[in-house]
Amino acid sequence: MTSATPSSPPSSSPEDRKHGEYKVPGGKLVVADLKIRDGLLAGVVLSGDFFLEPDEALGRISQALEGLPADATLATLVQAVETARQDAVMVGFDPRSVGLAVLRALGRSSAWHDHRFELLATGEQHPHMQMALDEVVARQVGEGRRPPTLRVWEWASNSVIIGSFQSLSNEIDLEAAARHEATVVRRISGGGAMFVEPGNTITYSLYVPATLVEGMSFAESYAFLDAWVIRALRELGVDASYVPLNDIASPAGKIGGAAQKRLASGAVLHHVTMSYDIDAQKMLDIIRIGREKLSDKGVKSAVKRVDPIRSQTGLPREKVIEAMLGHFRDSYGLTPVEADDATLAQARELADSKYRDPQWLARVP
Structure with a gap:
């Protein structure tokens, strides 16, 4: 041969x-x-x-x-x-x-190396602004007004984020959310609910042109866009792996999950939330489906199921993020930029007109 x-x-x-x-x-x-x-x-x-x-x-x-x-x-x-x-x-x-x-x-x-990636800093933001920023930045990338971008979310307050197609009443105990001072918001991507408190998760968004995943099925694109972070976690000593359709896991339990939205403008929004030091008791108090899934396992098993990165790395959250970004930079290049005033203004307008609108939150009652 x-x-x-x-x-x-x-x-x-x-x-x-x-x-x-x-x-x-x-x-x-x-x-x-x-x-x-x-x-x-x-x-x-x-x-x-x-x-x-x-x-x-x-x-x-x-x-x-x-x-x-x-x-x-x-x-x-x-x-x-x-x-x-x-x-x-x-x-x-x-x-x-x-x-x-x-x-x-x-x-x-296209391939990763065909693009120039930027690391967009948007500062600490409240839940409605986080949702709006995701949509605004994805639009900008799709319209060619911003290069492919990576953003690490920093939270200014507690939140519960539900998927685009989830039932608000079936998924979330609103009284419990209020008790834990967690603002409930709905994102534009599908998937399940997630609970965050400042400092307890690592969430990032990738905004890329659709050409990067051209010819891939949704399942293939999830694995493809998550590959870099799995490599980064392995470098930190976490035996991380991709579990179809959208989970990142380790032998010690689930680490996080991804969600994705493909926009008509030609952009793909891919975001991942990983548990760093999650409070599983609060999560089960707020998210109804989580209770049902884990009702016969107990909270101890729930903590294992949503396995914190801290227990596997022993590193502060900031050091984990620093290592992740370093791996991305070494692999594909990454130029840090600050969010411009126009982008922040667009996000504020969208947060008010869409993401704070009760009709959007209850689009699936």
Whole structure:
């Protein structure tokens, strides 16, 4: 079995040739060089450090992509490659990875290193502003007015945040929330409720263009966007892993969960809340579903289920966040910026007009 090489030189000139690369997780690099002629793929040349047997299958696969529309879906590209490969053996790559390399050449799919990430500091904020900031920043990224962004939430007061589709009355004991001075808010992403007090959780949001997860299912995108923080936690000595669909866990118990919203503007909002030192008794007092899920396990088991990062790292919350951000910076680059006045003003307006509106909170009574 031999390593595959280009079947012929690229037919496009340096001025109009399009180049895309896709590294298969745990596998090989796939490279696509091509150009567009009259809205169709032309001069397609595939290469990489993968293995393919027999060699001539590479030519068949490249030829199968010729003439496809430049806006062809990933499924169409994958089907063309699958048909052309016939009985060829592909090692270290597959038809889907070829399709993704083509999408990257076309600028319809991107990689982490294709982007310049900013770390947005917004200061301590109350619950309604946190929700509004998430929506405003996601819109800005989708509209191209802000580069892909990472934000770590700092809380000014207690909160219970419910998912976009959760029933307020079924999920939350409002009297208990008031007793614990926790403001109940509804976010724009789905998923379950979470309880926070300043300093007891680590919540971050990633605001990225949809091209970063192009061709991925929701389940795949959750794992993909959480991979960096799992690596960072492992560097801190936490045996962290991703548990489908949206949990981060360790052998000692659940660490946190993710939620995601894809906006029409072309942005993906992906946020994660991890327990640092959660008060499980308060959480069970407020969140009704949590009581039911854990009714036969008791509070001791609840504490284990929502396992605090502090017990596994022995580090102050600030040091954990510092290590996480350091890992992201080393991996993809990260430039710190302060929230501008216009962004904060937009968020305040949205907090008042939407997130404080009782109708929004009770959209699912």
